[in-house]
Amino acid sequence: MNEINPSGWRPAMRESGVPASAIETFTGNRALQLEEALIFEIGNLEHCGVDFDEDDFDETLLGGLPSRRSAPVDLPGLTEPEAVRHYTRLSRQNYAIDLGLFPLGSCTMKHNPRLDEKVARMPGFADVHPLQPQSTVQGALKVMNELAQWLITLTGMHGVAMTPKAGAHGELCGLLCIRAALEARGDAREVILVPESAHGTNPATAAFAGYRVENIPATADGRVDVAALTARLGPDVAGVMITNPNTCGLFERDLKTISDAVHAAGGFVYCDGANFNAIVGRVRPGDLGVDAMHINLHKTFSTPHGGGGPGSGPVVLSEALAPYGPLPFTARQADGTVHLVEEETAAEEGHGQAFGRMCAFHGQMGMYTRALAYILSHGADGLRQVSGDAVLNANYVLRSLDDVLDAPFGAAGPCMHEALFSDDGFAEGFSTLDLAKGLIDEGFHPMTVYFPLVVHGAMLVEPTETESKRSLDQFIGAMRSLAERARAGDEALKSAPHLAPRRRLDETLAARKPKLVWKT
DSSP, X not given: OOSSOTTOOOOOOOTTOOOGGGOOXXXXXXXXXXXXXXXXXXXXXXXXXXXXXXXXXXXXXXXXXXXXXSSOOOOOBXXXXXXXXXXXXXXXXXXXXTTSOOOBTTTOOOOOOHHHHHHHTSTTTTTOOTTSOGGGOHHHHHHHXXXXXXXXXXXXXXXXXXXXXXXXXXXXXXXXXXXXXXXXXXXXXXXXXXXXXXOTXXXXXXXXXXXXXXXXXXXXXXXXXXXXHHHHOSTTEEEEXXXXXXXXXXXXXXXXXXXXXXXXXXXXXXXXOTTGGGTTTTOOGGGGTOSEXXXXXXXXXXXXXXXXXXXXXXXXXXXXXXXXXXXXXXXXXXXXXEEEEOHHHHTTTTOTXXXXXXXXXXXXXXXXXXXXXXXXXXXXXXXXXXXXXXXXXXXXXXXXXXXXSBOTTGGGOOOSSXXXXXXXXXXXXXXHHHHHHHHHHTTOOOOEESOSTTSTTOEEEOOOTTOOHHHHHHHHHHHHHHHHHHHHTOGGGGXXXXXXXXXXXXXXXXXXXXXXXXXX
């Protein structure tokens, strides 16, 4: 054990004494880390990977339209082995949760139990079609209905909209419910209050829904300024969007007080439930006066995350908003069968106030099966342990690093599921970005950086509940080493990463002037 590595983690040592960055190879490969060119540099634009005879094409197949190109297709011709190797080599350069700890703050990149994946692939779930007759998909409908009941139970709410496809989609759903409820009573309110500690999608969603957004400041301890919020309430305020636990990794202890004040002023409370994994099994948002809250199934109930989908963000609703929830939704009949309440039957089944639909069909079936399998396999005690372990791991990281990294709200008490640090204390000229790039050399995907915006040089770390103490100790050791280098002004850190397939890129130039077309 030493000052840089108090956890006792033993880093691997290179016996030869030759730094890896100094070794050059003829191929550009570094053992099994294979160098790969762009597909246009590999393939030949003049050839195709498959041979076709010129007379294999019938001019009449396209209904009289020309079937021959008037210009070259300009795509690289690769054989099947070349194509497979190209994409396999690229995939090996990706970081993944199956390789190691993924410390993204506010994203909850945790292990997906293989049991849940197996259930999602069972016949009848994996191959179900949204246009099948309801009598042929009773199992799928019952899964949707049972998951809905569990989400209502876990949150202490009255109803749930299952169809939203992601967190921001769920936020929009909740705001549309609020708008429908206000319109039903002839109340044209136009302002949504959003605290500084809320997720960045909250103000964007409110603006998209047609509301004017006003900011509410945070207190010195990173929580909502209740006095400022209550002072702003009035007849023009439709509601407040509050994230709990918030983006600083802190629980909003005054949420019930805030809810009571908003309700007294005639507004509604939307809670961003993206961080529900920090309180599941311990706190029911309905008991805190929340009217609507989305739940990211990938964050709390471990469905796959990333890559643009698939996502699922069900929205639980209070008794005041449930009548306005979107269609369709499942309903269980007296004989045990489940059916979908849709436009044709909504009015006669007492749901004629629905604001409409959020998507064409019924939501993400694969996410429903995974989430329900996760809930049932954990049980009540297991879900309570999920949130407990998530909070324990985050506080272990926070207290293991707060002597070498600035923790802006470390004095505010224990954090929740994520630990927040800043670059305060680094040597002049060194920043959060340098530490994050150095973390790549250590074999980790960097944590979330420069978010939340209320902290300069923010580093937001969420270890999740699925990481062992051993993996956390390795990550903590790497972070301590990098923090010491940044504080000491190690110039090598400013050009990291040195061991990745590519060195540090000009990310600003890449974002503003991307080269999207290959030119020969």
